[in-house]
Amino acid sequence: MKVVILAGGLGTRLREETEFRPKPLVDVGGRPVMWHIMKTYAHYGFRDFVICLGYRGNMIKDYFLNYEAMNNDFTICLGRQNQITYHEDHQEQDFKVTLAETGWESMTGGRVKRIEKYIDCDNFMVTYGDGVADVDIPKLVDFHKSHGKLATITAVQPVSRYGILQVDGEGSVKKFIEKPLLDGVASA
Numbered sequence: 001m002k003v004v005i006l007a008g009g010l011g012t013r014l015r016e017e018t019e020f021r022p023k024p025l026v027d028v029g030g031r032p033v034m035w036h037i038m039k040t041y042a043h044y045g046f047r048d049f050v051i052c053l054g055y056r057g058n059m060i061k062d063y064f065l066n067y068e069a070m071n072n073d074f075t076i077c078l079g080r081q082n083q084i085t086y087h088e089d090h091q092e093q094d095f096k097v098t099l100a101e102t103g104w105e106s107m108t109g110g111r112v113k114r115i116e117k118y119i120d121c122d123n124f125m126v127t128y129g130d131g132v133a134d135v136d137i138p139k140l141v142d143f144h145k146s147h148g149k150l151a152t153i154t155a156v157q158p159v160s161r162y163g164i165l166q167v168d169g170e171g172s173v174k175k176f177i178e179k180p181l182l183d184g185v186a187s188a
Contacts, residue, residue, distance in 0.1 A: 001048075001141070002119055003041045006111055007034060007129035008054020008102055022056040024129035025063060032063065036132045038095065044137045046125070047095050050118045052102040052111040061099055128187075158182045 007024040024034035038049060053060055068074070072088040098118050102111040112126060123144070125137075135154055144152035159179050166175040 002124040003046050003049050004126040005051045005129045007051050034129050050098045050115050054104050158186050
């Protein structure tokens with residue numbers, strides 16, 4: 001089953017991190033967040049990825065084009081053929097990654113529509129390229145297949161960014177709630 005990664009958004013909430021690079025390339029623990037997403041799917045056996053590019057997509061292309069050289073020791077024989085021998089063996093060598101330009105201003109549905117030619121199966125997964133979640137992916141796939149629906153969406157209940165004060169009519173604090181859960185859910 002293929003995994004589609006949406007990697008084309010502008011990243012306005014992470015402006016200080018995304019002014020010069022796309023959200024999927026923001027560093028988390030020495031690796032881009034997109035790498036962590038791909039490793040999570042690969043852990044469950046999903047290694048065929050289609051990445052929907054948009055904002056600064058050229059940087060994501062460069063990341064993959066230079067992946068081996070940037071993540072391995074290597075020996076290069078200079079000359080006409082520039083033979084390169086890499087000295088490491090990583091699981092990522094089993095990844096198949098299709099990079100597809102889907103437009104700077106495309107919305108989620110438009111991005112998925114533009115990559116349909118790369119989807120050669122009835123079922124596929126779509127995830128955002130800027131967040132890591134603790135999801136039991138095989139359980140999610142089984143849930144989806146058992147319900148026979150067109151789509152299954154994972155969601156989280158967002159937490160307030162701030163603590164909440166309950167104040168009486170005189171301005172005295174009666175209760176403090178540290179970053180409570182908000183109403184509704186957000187797609188993850």
